[in-house]
């Protein structure tokens with residue numbers, strides 16, 4: 001069953017001269033999908049549409065049909081702004097309480113273990129490593145008990161070790177995950193579907209393995225530029 005079903009979508013911001021998303025058709029079920037493409041190709045805007053933020057927060061004009069089944073949690077690229085409380089324990093207590101749930105020690109530990117941050121639950125979030133801060137933002141989003149997790153460029157501020165740890169932790173998360181990312185080489189064993197954006201349209205939608213066949217001996221983001229898939 002499709003949890004996300006987008007048909008004939010066009011979207012532009014209030015200040016846009018042209019459509020920023022252009023004739024998007026996309027169905028996503030319970031799977032892991034990476035949305036990739038060059039800077040300005042529309043990855044973030046597509047996540048904002050799925051999160052229901054595009055028109056409500058940014059305004060603008062949306063044409064077409066966007067159906068999203070279930071609860072969505074969205075971790076923006078500036079994940080540093082995502083955790084509001086001084087410690088992760090405070091944050092999880094806050095997020096659980098705000099949903100009318102009891103923030104039991106067992107639930108906080110379960111969440112901490114899920115994203116491998118159980119040892120830093122009581123540390124000041126600003127003192128954690130960037131990788132730990134990224135996982136703290138993700139676990140705070142997961143405390144919302146979403147059906148769909150949207151991550152915008154989760155690798156942008158973390159080192160390769162942090163990326164490996166994040167992906168290992170996310171492997172325990174059994175819900176739909178859509179992540180916008182252009183560092184595809186980390187994802188070969190992790191996602192099997194890639195949606196490639198080019199100028200606001202979908203240029204490719206299929207297995208990552210097939211996209212990799214296009215690859216020669218250059219890093220994928222660069223390859224995308226060479227192929228004309230990127231700005």
Ligand SMILES: Nc1ncnc2c1ncn2[C@@H]1O[C@H](COP(=O)(O)OP(=O)(O)O)[C@@H](O)[C@H]1O
Pocket residue numbers: 013014015016020037038039040041042043044045046058
């Ligand atoms: N809040 C905004 N207001 C107006 N234009 C925006 C806004 N955010 C993004 N854009 C424009 O939308 C286009 C797509 O941007 P974005 O979705 O951020 O792409 P990506 O995430 O792939 O880099 C770009 O031309 C960008 O300048």
Ligand SMILES: [Mg+2]
Pocket residue numbers: 043044045077152153180
């Ligand atoms: Mg972006």
